[in-house]
Amino acid sequence: MSNTDVAAARAYHDATKHSLASVQRSGHxxxxxxxxxxxxxxxxxxxxxxxxxxxxxxxxxxxxxxxxxxxxxxxxxxxxxxxxxxxxxxxxxxxxxxxxxxxxxxxxxxxxxxxxxxxxxxxxxxxxxxxxxxxxxxxxxxxxxxxxxxxxxxxxxxxxxxxxxxxxxxxxxxxxxxxxxxxxxxxxxxxxxxxxxxxxxxxxxxxxxxxxxxxxxxxxxxxxxxxxxxxxxxxxxxxxxxxxxxxxxxxxxxxxxxxxxxxxxxxxxxxxxxxxxxxxxxxxxxxxxxxxxxxxxxxxxxxVAAEPRDRLPPSSTFVPLAPSVAPAHEEPIERVVLRRGSTREFAREPIGFDVVSTIVRSVSGRIPSDVEDTARGDLYLVVNAVDGLAPGAYVVERDGDTLVQLRAGELRREAGHLALGQALAADAAANLYWLVDLPRVLAHLGNRGYRAAQLDAAIRGGTTYLAAFALGIGATGLTFFDDDVTRFFAPHAAGKSVMFLMAIGRPASRPR
Ligand SMILES: Cc1cc2nc3c(=O)[nH]c(=O)nc-3n(C[C@H](O)[C@H](O)[C@H](O)COP(=O)(O)O)c2cc1C
Incomplete structure (x- = not known):
């Protein structure tokens, strides 16, 4: 089998999607x-x-x-x-x-x-x-x-x-x-x-x-x-x-x-x-x-040529990110790593828009690699409770400095469902989803592009943990119902596949 026969990556991805039905019939x-x-x-x-x-x-x-x-x-x-x-x-x-x-x-x-x-x-x-x-x-x-x-x-x-x-x-x-x-x-x-x-x-x-x-x-x-x-x-x-x-x-x-x-x-x-x-x-x-x-x-x-930008409806609401903020207590990365641990329960309390903005910028930087940005996805958010930012669904513009509102309103119930029904996503202040245009990545990089796309998103997810803990809040990785996430962010996300999901917010118990 060759790297260019991309039906293989597609088949693997489709066969391992979570859906309500697949989880219910798993029996594992x-x-x-x-x-x-x-x-x-x-x-x-x-x-x-x-x-x-x-x-x-x-x-x-x-x-x-x-x-x-x-x-x-x-x-x-x-x-x-x-x-x-x-x-x-x-x-x-x-x-x-x-x-x-x-x-x-x-x-x-x-x-x-x-x-x-x-x-x-x-x-x-x-x-x-x-x-x-x-x-x-x-x-x-x-x-x-x-x-x-x-x-x-x-x-x-x-x-x-x-x-x-x-x-x-x-x-x-x-x-x-x-x-x-x-x-x-x-x-x-x-x-x-x-x-x-x-x-x-x-x-x-x-x-x-x-x-x-x-x-x-x-x-x-x-x-x-x-x-x-x-x-x-x-x-x-x-x-x-x-x-x-x-x-x-x-x-x-x-x-x-x-x-x-x-x-x-x-x-x-x-x-x-x-x-x-x-x-x-x-x-x-x-x-x-x-x-x-x-x-x-x-x-x-x-x-790979510069990526074509997603076409946004002319009525889109654009929201510039807030200026980045420094943590109340500056500490080195080693202390952040020592304190990091996946948040097991979020309090339904808001975090600041400046905190979200700092995290979004921190996870949108360059990852120096032999594929650079070729396999990079787009960052979508569900905002549940962020002071200064209306609840709703957003996507981060490719400039990394602007949010585009895709849906307005309270979406906690939907966020919980998308994360396999886990309360962590419903209670979090915000959820971050990386979605990638898989057909495009596979067309350029073959099946190996699948590895690159998953890894790019995961490095950004791992960086979300570090940035969140550096800023004094909590975070956890979560798994998800694949196609439901794509449908939720459609039409903007139509044709894209979810690679990684992180929830961020205030921990219900005192952080380490
Ligand atoms: C990619 C990824 C997905 C995860 N998915 C879930 C999840 O769906 N539900 C959950 O409660 N924790 C989830 N976790 C958190 C792990 O359970 C946690 O990282 C692990 O137990 C180790 O604990 P620590 O992060 O505190 O070191 C996920 C973590 C990662 C990195």
Missing amino acids: VLDFANMPLPFKVYPQLPPIPLPRDFTLSRRPALAAIVADPGAVDDGRTLDLATLAHILYFTAGVLRRRAYPGGDAFFRAQACTGNLHHIELYLACGELPDLAAGVYHFGPHDFALRRLRAGDHRATIVHATTGESAIAHAPVVVACTSTFWRNAWKYQARTYRHAFWDDGTLLANLLAVTATLDIPAHLVLGFVDDELNRLLDVDGEREVTVSLVALGTAAPPPPSAPPAPPLGCETLPLSAHEVAYPEIVAAHRASSLSSPDEVAAWRAAADA
């Missing part, structure tokens, strides 16, 4: 006796403990969140302490809570069902206090484990067809998803979650690296098999999802040593695993199989 029961291990553990490999004596940055969190992560000065040597800082505030275990069924681990990033299925690996050249190698990050004991010795970055340069951000990065982060750890609960819909949950993680990573003055560049075009082989993952149960080049100042790496299969032992995840062929098919169909295919894919992304 959680088998707690077979719940997967929440970590990838290599019992035979010696841990390289990561230092935990972090010095918090002085830059206010919002400045790090809105910074263009590709344009920050490359002012920092990447060493073990810096990597530890990045890894802890990107994906570290921050809290552990005992439940009757076992301990739950809460991490720096939000994740569907708290079923953290994204693994992080590093490939680096020689660093001041870390030998060149390919490493796995173990959040369970906050340690690295070396999978391969030697500088293997040239393999990634090859797999990305000479992508220059990779070629000059002293460290490349690779993110994988181990589907079963999430599919245990979410079944075939987990393929969406691979990008959702990688996106919330990357939102943290981009903000933390920006605050540390480390340029970061996301790369989605790579030969899948070459990356999977390098990380020694099988490409079906665990797959590479994204790459991030950290730093810009390294000379191009030397040729890489051979990378034979490792056969490292890892602890079994569950007594047995259930396969979801829809996931495997969607991933295969969006895989790139040769450096030439990667080059053509990247060229297609570069060639």
Whole structure:
């Protein structure tokens, strides 16, 4: 199956839509006796403990969140302490809570069902206090484990067809998803979650690296098999999802040593695993199989012309965003990450229009990547309770500074329904939905565009968490009834597909 046969991405997306009927007939029961291990553990490999004596940055969190992560000065040597800082505030275990069924681990990033299925690996050249190698990050004991010795970055340069951000990065982060750890609960819909949950993680990573003055560049075009082989993952149960080049100042790496299969032992995840062929098919169909295919894919992304603007009815009500606001208590991004946790109940209290405006701007910035804006969607809002902004439905204009009112009036009941009937969406002050013109993205980028569209929205969703907590309010990701959301925002959203949903507002209980 080829990347250009986009019926595959379409079929996956359609088959995994939630509707009232699909949820009612699901019948899926959680088998707690077979719940997967929440970590990838290599019992035979010696841990390289990561230092935990972090010095918090002085830059206010919002400045790090809105910074263009590709344009920050490359002012920092990447060493073990810096990597530890990045890894802890990107994906570290921050809290552990005992439940009757076992301990739950809460991490720096939000994740569907708290079923953290994204693994992080590093490939680096020689660093001041870390030998060149390919490493796995173990959040369970906050340690690295070396999978391969030697500088293997040239393999990634090859797999990305000479992508220059990779070629000059002293460290490349690779993110994988181990589907079963999430599919245990979410079944075939987990393929969406691979990008959702990688996106919330990357939102943290981009903000933390920006605050540390480390340029970061996301790369989605790579030969899948070459990356999977390098990380020694099988490409079906665990797959590479994204790459991030950290730093810009390294000379191009030397040729890489051979990378034979490792056969490292890892602890079994569950007594047995259930396969979801829809996931495997969607991933295969969006895989790139040769450096030439990667080059053509990247060229297609570069060639995409400026997007045609949605035609708005002449009677539209335009509302300029309010000036951005600074938080009452400025704190660095690390403290925001430590306080972040999905809001479990919203008070039906208003938030300010300036707060909403600041969040909308914070999540509308550039994400430096090999696809740039090609797969970016539009941001729609349901406003329930915002001082200075009439309740109703809105879309953010492409200038990122103006709202267009699509519907006026109280929409709490509708917002609750769209989020699978969850009170969180009805009680929130506002809901943010990213919808993308999927046929257009797939026409340009093939099935791989599906990955890019999900990930772009998810990074913006993850950034919403950070911006909301930086501003002293709460937030949570939510799932949704796909087609009902599109119909709700029609005709403006006709033909678009929902990628991500966030609710923001005042928590009912005191925030952390
Ligand atoms: C993409 C996404 C979708 C989510 N959907 C829901 C949801 O539908 N309902 C809900 O109560 N929480 C939802 N959550 C919140 C997760 O349950 C929460 O992130 C997880 O339990 C970890 O907790 P933490 O965010 O406090 O670390 C979602 C989170 C994400 C990132």
